Amino acid sequence: MSENLDFYNSLELTLLKAENLISDGVNNSKSLFHTPVLSTFINNTISTRTVVLREFNAKKRILRFHTDSRSGKIEELKENSISSIHGYDPELKVQVRLKGKTSIHVDDEISKKAWTQSREMSKMCYSIKDSPGKKISSPEPFDLVKEEINIELGYKNFAVLLFYYDSLEFLFLKGAGHRRSLFDWSSNQLKSSWLIP
Numbered sequence: 001m002s003e004n005l006d007f008y009n010s011l012e013l014t015l016l017k018a019e020n021l022i023s024d025g026v027n028n029s030k031s032l033f034h035t036p037v038l039s040t041f042i043n044n045t046i047s048t049r050t051v052v053l054r055e056f057n058a059k060k061r062i063l064r065f066h067t068d069s070r071s072g073k074i075e076e077l078k079e080n081s082i083s084s085i086h087g088y089d090p091e092l093k094v095q096v097r098l099k100g101k102t103s104i105h106v107d108d109e110i111s112k113k114a115w116t117q118s119r120e121m122s123k124m125c126y127s128i129k130d131s132p133g134k135k136i137s138s139p140e141p142f143d144l145v146k147e148e149i150n151i152e153l154g155y156k157n158f159a160v161l162l163f164y165y166d167s168l169e170f171l172f173l174k175g176a177g178h179r180r181s182l183f184d185w186s187s188n189q190l191k192s193s194w195l196i197p
């Protein structure tokens with residue numbers, strides 16, 4: 001990897017670096033930011049899972065994910081929308097942590113647009129006949145056979161999650177000196193600071 005460390009001693013460039021890494025994660029399936037980890041609350045415990053990043057709007061600080069509206073995380077998010085996103089790329093040695101809230105979109109303009117833009121392969125999993133996470137006695141009856149389903153009917157189980165963040169923490173590991181910084185928009189105005197790594 002050729003190192004471009006312009007951001008190393010600049011908060012402004014660090015934020016740009018973070019935004020570029022997340023942006024790259026949308027279409028680059030090799031990027032570790034393509035599959036970040038979304039954490040939510042379930043009662044007093046924390047629930048964590050990998051999700052595929054579908055869209056990133058750096059200006060609005062929104063990440064888009066897709067999920068099954070019958071999955072456990074939907075009820076969890078209805079109870080408590082506070083959530084976080086974590087990604088680490090070992091090749092780049094960069095960790096990004098985002099804190100924010102997630103909104104759920106089922107059968108609205110946002111979900112319709114996302115469904116229309118989805119590929120057949122991605123749409124297929126929403127046709128599974130029961131709720132993801134349900135206990136079953138054997139997995140085979142739940143295997144999806146493309147020829148046997150009407151993929152478009154899966155839309156009724158399709159949900160979009162929009163994650164809005166107001167805190168971004170960046171950590172870059174480097175032997176000669178790690179770099180950790182925090183970008184905080186919670187007062188509607190960006191506050192940037194270095195942190196001791």
Ligand SMILES: Cc1cc2nc3c(=O)[nH]c(=O)nc-3n(C[C@H](O)[C@H](O)[C@H](O)COP(=O)(O)O)c2cc1C
Binds near residue numbers: 035066
């Ligand atoms: C590489 C990878 C990508 C995944 N992408 C998604 C995704 O985009 N949306 C999703 O709901 N689950 C995705 N999953 C499955 C989730 O990690 C999780 O198992 C599932 O959503 C059930 O989570 P829940 O019970 O907390 O709702 C993915 C898993 C892996 C390993």
